Amino acid sequence: MLRYIVKRLMFMVPLLIGITIICFVVMHLAPGSPTDLQTQMNPRATAEMKERLMAMYDLDKPLHQQYLSWVSKLVVLDLGRSFSPDRRPVADKILERLPITIFINVLSMILILIVAIPIGILSAVHQNSLFDKITGVFVFIGFSIPTFWLALLLMILFGVNLGWLPISGIISLNYEYLPPLSAFIDLIKHLILPVLISAFGGLAGLSRYMRSSMLEVIRQDYITTARAKGLSERVVIYKHALRNALLPIITILGLSIPGLIGGSVIFETIFAIPGMGQLFYMSVMARDYPVIMGILVIGAVLTLLGNLIADVSYALADPRIRVA
Amino acid sequence: MANSTIRRDFWHRFSRNKMALAGSAVVILLFFVSLLAPWISPYDPGEINLQMILSSPSGIHPFGTDQLGRDVLSRMIWGSRISLKVGFVATGIAIVIGGILGAIAGYYGKWVDATIMRFVDIMLCFPTFFLILAVIAFLEPSIWNIMIVIGITGWMGITRLVRADFISLKERDFVQAARAIGAGDSRIIFLHILPNAMASVLVAATLGVAGAILTESALSFLGIGVQPPTPSWGNILTAGKDNIDIAWWLSLYPGLAILITVLGYNLLGEGIRDSLDPRLKG
Secondary structure: OHHHHHHHHHHHHHHHHHHHHHHHHHHOOOOOOHHHHHHHHOOOOOHHHHHHHHHHOOOOOOHHHHHHHHHHHHHOOOOOEOOOOOOOEHHHHHHHHHHHHHHHHHHHHHHHHHHHHHHHHHHHHOOOOHHHHHHHHHHHHHHHOOHHHHHHHHHHHHHHHOOOOOOOOOOOOOHHHOOHHHHHHHHHHHHHHHHHHHHHHHHHHHHHHHHHHHHHHHOOHHHHHHHHOOOOHHHHHHHHHHHHHHHHHHHHHHHOHHHHHHHHHHHHHHOOOOOHHHHHHHHHHHOOHHHHHHHHHHHHHHHHHHHHHHHHHHHHHOHHHHHO | OHHHHHHHHHHHHHHHOHHHHHHHHHHHHHHHHHHOHHHHOOOOOOOOOHHHOOOOOOOOOOOOEOOOOOEHHHHHHHHHHHHHHHHHHHHHHHHHHHHHHHHHHHHHOHHHHHHHHHHHHHHHHOOHHHHHHHHHHHOOOOHHHHHHHHHHOOOHHHHHHHHHHHHHHOOOHHHHHHHHOOOOHHHHHHHHHHHHHHHHHHHHHHHHHHHHHHHHHHHHHOOOOOOOOOOOHHHHHHHHHHOOOOOHHHHHHHHHHHHHHHHHHHHHHHHHHHHHOHHHOO
């Protein structure tokens, strides 16, 4: 097992280098140098800002030196200072917002798991039943619906018309003065819509994968054997088939991480949640380049870590992987 | 001979596939709506009418008006042009990049393959939406930049598909025969193998158009995509959010248009896949 993990870690090194190179390329995509763009696009950009950009990314040095000095700062999490008036270190700004984003994404992942897996199992076991067809339609709509639009509709329905749920932020203004129980309920009420919205796309995808994974397993010989020796259908499905059908889901969960993190820009912006996604959006609007570059790198590294966790859990669950 | 049988089988299955037909109907209808926009839209999409600000749907304005009194239906009809343009150009870019890289990786194998596929792995590490936003922050948000950025961040899946097709096709007899009569690499890749790999590309492209339309609408909604006053479904929804407590129609109709369009392309894509190879039916 240890050897497998070490192997996977080694495999991450070239990917990490690649990630930093692509980020570096993005930074130089701008026609001319980033400083030209900064001054042209942003009338508020001063000569002083331009100098800071030059100094920060060593823009007056040759490309390979620029890259090396950027990466060597990156390794110690020195992401420079924000261009916004507060001038705070980028790493601090991101780290204080990261927990909220991860918290909501973990909640929506749990929601996806507890809803999508039973749906997938049921529609596979009762293939072509009414239930299967109805969930099939929902899956299609889930793939096609713009989540920000769904968010708007739910805000109009539950926030504006019914007035049941708050539509912005994660806590009320008077949160600090509420007794513990009311405060907790307040938090839950604020979280319902964002978690639902960020889970929605993944819900459709995962139930579909669960269904096809289950269908594939049910057709295997050992399931026929289990039935032939007289085991009840419940034992065959939930003990013999489910264990194997769940395996690929681990990988799919790992693969869905970039989508979830990317989606946080949309739902955090809509619901005014002070997370990393909202920070990213605000930085893009303000052309706060150090923050943009920092979040881009961190987003990719989070994805890489998510995939590593998925691969290792897969290897833990399925001994065949470790040997191969 | 064999080819025409395959084609006949395809059309036979396709014409019996309700999903595929429904998808085709949406796709064709939308194509004509955007083509005929100047003639079928009841108002000029940019016509400001300060007497009619935020008026709810009625006989004069079936889908209501926006915060400047502009007719929402007309803006949606013109907005369909943006969606289609972005969908097709972005997907086209993704197919050209993905097709070429996938063909090279699959055909040459070895270190060429390893290098290209590692590049794909790296690109897949980025949350696509982050990458798109970052690039747009450095460029300017314009419709052309949106198309290009969606295209250059969306080719990885196509590369994998084309590569897999090339790996299995390059060992086939007809490729060996072409090589035996002295055909060069580029002739074999483009004239002999690529046409046989088009089926899976077509499916991926149809689904890709759906994805690109969704991405464009999200970007425009966030104000980083198609810029006002040019109408797009996404930026009408921005006005919907700004007036969320008074003008529901600004939020409802453009979103419905996006949903139906994306659903149409997804249904068409799945329909083509099922008709090409019924064994793949999920």
